Amino acid sequence: MSSGDLDPALLHHIVNTLGWRSLRPLQEAAVTPLVCGDDAVLLAPTAGGKTEAAAFPLLTRMTGERWSGTSVLYVCPLKALLNNLLPRLETYTSWLGRTAALWHGDTPAGARKRILAARPDVLLTTPESLEAMLVSVNVDHTSFFSGLQSVVVDEVHAFAGDDRGWHLLAVLERLQRVAGRPVQRVGLSATVGNPEALLTWLQGSGANKRPGQVIAPHLIDPPSPGAGAEPAPMPSGGPTAVPPGDIQLDHVGSLDNAATVIAALHRGEKRLVFCESRRYVEELGEKLRAKGVTTFLSHASLSLDERRRAEAAFAEARDCVIISTSTLELGIDVGDLDRVIQIDAPASVASFLQRLGRSGRREGSARNCLFLALDEDGLLGAAGLLLKWSQGWVEPVVAPPEPRHIVAQQLLALCLQENRVGEHLWQEWWNGLGPFGTSTAEPIVRHLVDQGYLDRDGGMLFIGPEAERRFGHRHFMNLTAVFTAPPQFTVLQGRTEIGRTDPSLLTERLDGPRRLLLAGRSWQVTYIDWRRRRCFVEPVDGGGKAKWISAGFGLAGSHELTRAERQVLLGEDPPVKMTQRATSALRRTREEYLDRVHPGGTLIIQDIGGHMRWWTWAGHRANATLAATLGTVVVPGQHINDRWIRLREDLTARTWSDVTKDMTDQLCLPDVDERALRGLKFAEALPPRLAEATLSARLADMESAAAVLTEPVRFLRRER
Structure with missing residues (x-):
């Protein structure tokens, strides 16, 4: 076997303990650059051996350079993924006389004490736990992280696309300063459309930047059709050959019918069903159990024990159904899975690729996914997504712009970490990382001091009384997470936690x-402890309801996927198998939208009631930008959607021409709803105008809005 520069003892175990006759292409390609200390992003389809591609070279470096203490951090976005990875990394480190350990929010206090007493060589953790260790009075972070040499970021795209990514980069910059050396950064990902940009993002501030490269052998020499592989991501979104895989699209019309289809098909097989809401997971789980199907559930509001039952089903059960939100989308080892089923459509092509990659892992099997659309909108969304997927397009991963609230959080966290920070020295901790530049951060520092979040004395900054009041509960643990979770009540049967509602x-x-639906079962409420947010229940037969209010803006269609729906309505079919039900429903949908799409541009339609709608098919953020820009002709206060914008009823073609002339150079940021500001964690630590500016920038899609404004517009009056 060709293995580059791997440690001989490690190589012995790869051959004799694992029984591998060769490394996979990604693993082979990663050895030399990672052993040499380069930064890298490793790309491969799901189950492509990315963990080993990172671990084997880094363990080789560890031995060859005689690293001591905790020298490698393995960072994941999900605790379940860390739990799943720990046995493998414990095995690999033990071959070289080294150790691995796990530290996250569910790690018991006793285990943490053992880790602090005898530092493991590899620590598996989350960014929030790293932050907690840095600010904790119980952890000597200078000593603990003094040996840090390398960081592996698994599912790096899941971080880069939201505020957890900015938080992770900021924490890594602080860790480098604590360690006193630049730290090698290795990202693992299965689905990105812009890998070079992702690598640049992962490398952070650029201070002491190492050589870096994207390692993706499958993009250079893709598998032959029929191998069940994912299509090569194409940043430009250009067309490719139809990707391989057994993909089917069906229209079932309701969740009841979806349960009937799932119960009847593929009996004896292990099936993983993805839903886009916790409520659907619960309702479908109850319906399948009523049909005698062995069913497990997984979503963020279930208790740890309930989630672990679902994860264990991957490894142990056979004839069963596992229903999940995106919690089981990322790289947890799903074992011998037979089928993937998708209710309606996921939010992105990247998400679909992750889910598709759960299947087809047995030799001789193909990747597969059965879409079950609950209504015509669900069918259209699935068809549009599959059309973009068939063209080889994957969303580029883009960090959210202007993360000023993360700057505020990090300034407070740094003062907790160091107790006191020089008022002119704090910038050095982030080495000029994008949002921590002087022009962005200094107004935030002034606001934190003015409002009492920070105190200033003798040229030093330290935690102030307002930060103590707002974030001091439970030793400032509320300061370590950068996302806001809506308040929920813990549901208990006796002393057993079932989940949260x-x-x-x-x-x-x-x-x-009063009855609840949770963990796929109905419960009757017997007592509510309002002060402690606890709800006690007993099991009952049916009648329970499930409901959760999501934080933030919820799902919003992108410009690309909404335009793909328009292409489907104009007659373009995704190249997948469609049932007769799906074909008939799609035909009805095309007839319904016949006068709302046109191949030559957009339409402004006045219906018989006088209401005027501009059918842009531009996506939510582009429509929000257009509505803000064209305020004089747009109905104020309307709810923005993906497909159309409500216009004033007295609008004429001449007025439209006058208003939109040269408007592509005068685009405006969308207005911000006050309720949305409450979903931006740490917004209260910002000046109100900066908090609003942050959200406005994130709601906007200037490029797509400008493109729509350049398209021809037709005015129509609907006569029926």
Whole structure:
């Protein structure tokens, strides 16, 4: 076997303990650059051996350079993924007389004490746990991280696309300063459309930047059709050959019908079903159990024990169905899975690729996914997504712009970490990382001091009384997470936690007993402890309701996927198998939208009631940008959607021409709803105008809005 520069003892175990006759292409390609200390992003389809591609070279470096203490951090976005990876990394490190350990929010206090007493060589953790270790009075972070040499970021695209990515980069810059050396950064990902940009993002500030490269052998020499591989991502979104895989699209019309289809098909097989909401997971789980199907559930509001039952089903059960939100989308080892089923459509092509990659891992099997659309909109969304997928297009991973609230959080966290920070020295901790530049951060520092979040004395900054009041609960643990979770009540049967539910289910008016649906079962509420946010229940037969209110803006269609839906309505079919039900429903949908799409541009339609709509098919963020820009002709206060914008009823073609002339150079940021500001964690630590500016920038899609404004517009009056 060709293995480059791997440690001989490690190589012995790869051959004799694992029984591998050769390394996979990614693993082979990663050896030399990682052993040499380069930064890298490793790309491969799901189950492509990315963990080993990173671990084997880094363990070789560890031995050859005689690293001591905790020298490698393995960072993941999900605790479940860390739990899944720990046995493998414990095995690999033990071959070389080294150790690996796990530290996240569910790690018991005793295990943490053992880690602090005898530092493992590899620590598996989350960014939030790293932050907690840096600010904790119980952890000597200078000593603990003094040996840090390398960081592996698994599912790096999941970080880069939201604020957890900015938080991770900021924490890594602080860790480098604590360690006193630049730290090698290795990202693992299966689905990105812009890998070079992702590598640049991962490398952070650029201070002491190492050589870096994208390692993706499957993009250079892709598998032959029929191998069940994912299509090569294409940043430009250009067309390619139809990707391989058994993909089917069906229209079932309701969740009841979806349960009937799932129960009837593929009996004896292990099936993983993805839903786009926790409520659908619960309702489908209850319906399948009523049909006698062995069913497991996984979503973020279930207790740890309930989630672990679903994860264990991957490895142990056979004839069963596992229903999940995106919690089981990322790289948890799914074992011998037979089928993937998708209810309606996921939010992105990248998400679909992750889910598709759960299947087809047995030799001789193909990757597969059965889409079950619950209504015509779900069918259209799935068809549009599959059309973009068939063209080889994957969303580029783009970091959210202007993360000023993360700057505020990091300034407070740094003052907790160091107790006191020089008022002119704090910038050095982030080495000029994008949002931490002087022009962005100094107004935030002034606001934090003015509002009492920070105190200033003798040229030093330290935690102030307002930060103590807002974030000091439980030793400032609320300061370590950069996302806001809506308040929920813990649901208990006796002392056993089942999960958490939305408080609105406990306060809404109703006749008769109050019943909840959680973990796929119905429960009757027996007592509510309002002060401690606890709800006690007993099992009942049916009648339970499930409900959660999501934080932030919820799902919003992108410009590319909404335009793909328009292409489907104009007659373009995704090159997948479609059932007769799906074909008939798609035909009805095309007839319904016949006068709302046109191949030559957009349409402004006045219906018989006088209402005027501009059918842009531009996506949510582009429509929000257009509505803000064209305020004089747009109906104020409307709810923005992906497909159309409500216009004033007295609008004429001449007025439209005058208003939109040269408007592509005068685009405006969308207005911000006050309720949205409450979903931006640490927004209260920003001047209001900066908090609003942050959200406005994130709601906008200037490029797509400008493109739509250049398209021809037709005015139509609907006569029927």
